[in-house]
Amino acid sequence: MPNYAIFLDRDGTINEDPGYLGDSNKVVLLPGAGEGLSLLKKRCNLKLIVISNQSGIARGILTDEMVKNINNKINELLQKFNVQIDDFYYCPYHPEFSSEEECRCRKPSTKLIKEAAKDHNIDLSKSYFIGDMVTDIECGKNAGLKTILVKTGNGKKSLDVLKMQNNLPSFVAQNLLDSFNFIQNDFLGVS
Ligand SMILES: [Mg+2]
Secondary structure: OOEOEEEEOOEOOOEOOOOOOOOHHHOOEOOOHHHHHHHHHHHHOOEEEEEEEOOOOOOOOOOHHHHHHHHHHHHHHHHHHOOOOOEEEEEOOOOOOOOOOHHHHOOOOOHHHHHHHHHHOEOHHHOEEEEOOHHHHHHHHHOOOEEEEEOOOOHHHHHHHHHHOOOOOOEEEOOHHHHHHHHHHHHHOOO
16 A cells, blocks of 8 residues: 655744744744644554755755754654654755755755655655745655645745746645645545
8 A cells, every 4th residue: 555645845834934943943833834744644543754845955054963963852842742754864965065966955946855754654645745945845856745834934935926926836724734624635535
């Protein structure tokens, strides 16, 4: 039996995004994030997979250890909601500091989604991508996923750009909890 998944951006989607977040003590979950993820797992039994660009590593601002500590902290904070992110994938590179080959993992490339789909036996035909950036929506569409733009993080600005590009996502949500409402209806056919 294949699994279905929510691929998620991290910063600005699950947690507040101060820019190059490196201190795990500064991780703050966004409103509705814990509740939304918990419902997605319990009601829809979807794998929760983070796909994140972390170019702060290539820039020398962050280390792999710092990024992993933040990921662990997110799961620690999510314990309160009885839910965990199943896996975290990130691309540490940036075109200004890394080779073209290395940058192939960066969103909107689908490389990490394909890697995760293989690792977790995920069927992409009924899976979703949620994020706050234009590149998140592009990434999801490139992988053939349904896409949800959250208005948290950079989401409101991204919505303006996506409208101008006539490149709207499948759904625009206030936050992760609101995303659950759309996905529940779409995935389970509940109205
Ligand atoms: Mg983001």
